[in-house]
Amino acid sequence: MCRWLAYSGKSVPLETVLFQPEHSLIDQSLNSRLGHTTTNGDGFGVGWYGRHSEVPFRYRCLHPAWSDTNLRETARAVRAPLFVAHVRAATGTPTQETNCHPFRFGRWLFVHNGLIREYPLLRRDLMLAVAPHLFRWIEGSTDSEVMFFLALSFGLERDPGGALEQMAGLIEDVGHRYDVQFPLNMTVCVTDGQQIVAVRYSSETDSRSLFHSTSFRQLRALYPDDPRIIAAGDNAFLVLSEPLIEVQGVWEEIPEATTLVARGGEIERRRFVPRMPSQSA
Template identity: 90%
Template sequence: MCRWLAYSGRSVPLEAVLFQPEHSLIDQSLNARLGHTTTNGDGFGVGWYGRHSELPFRYRCLHPAWSDTNLRETARAVRAPMFVAHVRAATGTPTQETNCHPFRFGRWLFVHNGLIRDFPLLRRDLMMAVAPHLFRWIEGSTDSEIMFFLALTFGLERDPRSALEQMAGFIEKVGHRYDVQFPLNMTVCVTDGQQIVAVRYSSETASRSLFHSTSFRQLRALYPEDPRIIAAGDDAFLVLSEPLIDVQDVWEEIPEATILMSKGGELQQEKFVPRMPKAEV
């Protein structure tokens, strides 16, 4: 369906992650090994945090990532200590720039791989649950963006874990109301420039693939002369749909129904349990 990644560490050129590894995200846009689809050519996007702006920057385009020369130039020029990137395979909504990830609200960025099943059937109920003060900021027509704005409605900016669990629980309740057996399949990531929160969850317990890096110290020991690894630093961290290089023990698969929270070099991994919103929607 889609492929995505999120990076935190020392400031590095975006190309060091997006283009240069043997199985980079750009390679995955053409040749995904673990995705539901091999090709992810229905647009792409990158969001990053810089030192001169409170808000994250974005570059999104509806063209395939592998053919966009401006993306390569941007990735070569821009350095950032935290960024997310996404290559899209559409699941029934149009190929247009406003449907490309990452989605943004304030300091928050959001990417998603998966789907809300029978989304056209559930769309009205889900959209009507978005808080009125947030509704005006919805730009596109994807299920992914509605997931983001539901999480914001349920308090993402205060408590990301609680908000994401409530978002998932609400979608499942609406889906079951319409006899959709397995309403939700997702790997998602949200970040505010300080933390990365990622979830692997599906109603049918068969989520899309998701991994995180284990140790950049180990990578540096394996590749002591690689300037990209040296530049990232020992505390660098990646969470991603597919590994970027084929090296054992560098990547750890995130289990089904798990939330991962990374901040300031600390990593927590806990059970993800969808639940109904605290206030009735």
């Protein structure tokens, strides 16, 4: 399907995570070990937050990540304290730049792995649920982007976790009305540059893989001379589709139906329960 990651910590060059680890995201674009597709070559994107910018920066491209020399140069030059990255394996929508993640609205970035099953059948009903003032900002044709704008419609900027639950609840309700047994499979991440909110959920309780780092202090103890780990700091955090290195105890799998919120070195987990949107939303 797709592979993605999100990093927060001290400012590091993007290449520290995207290119340098043994099983980096760029390696995963060619050699995914845990994904439903081994190759994720239908475009990529990176989004990051600058010191003096209200709106996050993005670099998206419809070409495979492994062959894009400009991505390598960008990842070497840009440093950021929080960024997300995504490599895409298309599920029925065109390979074009506007369909590449991350999707952006204001300060918010969104990435997704998974699918809305029978999306062409459900698409009209779902798009009509997007708030009118947001509808004109939808640029592409993916189910992922519609999921983002549904969450925005349901209050993502006020309550990210609650908005994602309402988004999932609506998709399942519409899907069941059209006799789709398991409408939704997703790992998603949203961030406003201050927090990372990640969810692992699927209607059939068989979600795509998702992990988070356990402790960069532990990594520093294991690799005391690694400048990349030192630069990231003890409070650094990663949430990602697949581990970047094969070291026991460094990664923890996020359980099914779980919301994870990371902010300022603190991690909170809670159960993810889809629900229908409230009347106020």
